[in-house]
Amino acid sequence: AQSVAQPEDQVNVAEGNPLTVKCTYSVSGNPYLFWYVQYPNRGLQFLLKYITGDNLVKGSYGFEAEFNKSQTSFHLKKPSALVSDSALYFCAVRDGVTGGGNKLTFGTGTQLKVEL
Amino acid sequence: EAGVAQSPRYKIIEKRQSVAFWCNPISGHATLYWYQQILGQGPKLLIQFQNNGVVDDSQLPKDRFSAERLKGVDSTLKIQPAKLEDSAVYLCASSLDPGANSPLHFGNGTRLTVT
Numbered sequence: 027a028q029s030v031a032q033p034e035d036q037v038n039v040a041e042g043n044p045l046t047v048k049c050t051y052s053v054s055g056n057p058y059l060f061w062y063v064q065y066p067n068r069g070l071q072f073l074l075k076y077i078t079g080d081n082l083v084k085g086s087y088g089f090e091a092e093f094n095k096s097q098t099s100f101h102l103k104k105p106s107a108l109v110s111d112s113a114l115y116f117c118a119v120r121d122g123v124t125g126g127g128n129k130l131t132f133g134t135g136t137q138l139k140v141e142l
Numbered sequence: 143e144a145g146v147a148q149s150p151r152y153k154i155i156e157k158r159q160s161v162a163f164w165c166n167p168i169s170g171h172a173t174l175y176w177y178q179q180i181l182g183q184g185p186k187l188l189i190q191f192q193n194n195g196v197v198d199d200s201q202l203p204k205d206r207f208s209a210e211r212l213k214g215v216d217s218t219l220k221i222q223p224a225k226l227e228d229s230a231v232y233l234c235a236s237s238l239d240p241g242a243n244s245p246l247h248f249g250n251g252t253r254l255t256v257t
Contacts, residue, residue, distance in 0.1 A: 069249050070185070077243040
């Protein structure tokens with residue numbers, strides 16, 4: 027069965043500093059990896075995805091994520107954090123194995139707090 | 143493009159009552175999903191439709207939950223009777239196709255409180 031782990035419930039960072047939100051995954055086949063962001067009382071918004079190709083994926087709002095197959099990780103990064111980046115971030119995975127379906131499994135989320 | 147529309151935004155009911163949620167996906171999106179998000183947890187897939195057919199309902203508590211997408215566009219999710227543990231945000235999402243690399247687009251959700 028596929029699964030996602032987000033080891034940190036909360037990440038605090040000062041504005042202007044780089045941020046990293048961690049994610050590790052487990053699938054049978056090739057992973058299709060996604061990051062979503064959720065603002066209070068809103069639905070999830072798609073940030074970026076990794077399907078194949080370059081390990082560094084660039085997405086919306088200056089975010090990027092690095093796929094590491096050996097470590098089964100897909101950490102979300104941003105070089106310079108903004109207060110407006112404060113939100114709940116979800117990592118998600120789909121199993122690309124043939125016949126494995128395309129069910130999207132989410133992690134438990136990491137609350138990012140960016141302070142002045 | 144218009145996003146995924148859901149209604150109502152909030153609903154408070156007593157246990158053993160029934161409730162229904164409505165979703166209108168993005169125009170042209172063939173795949174529709176209902177997710178349950180309990181406070182402090184990630185969203186959990188309840189049911190996935192491809193047009194008006196069910197693709198995956200393995201995690202839907204079928205003794206009390208039901209969903210339909212009769213014309214392959216709008217969808218309703220019903221709970222009857224509700225239990226306290228059903229308190230959650232119910233998210234509807236849609237995607238252009240069911241392909242594994244097709245991102246989901248979410249509505250703002252319906253927050254259900256069961257007392």
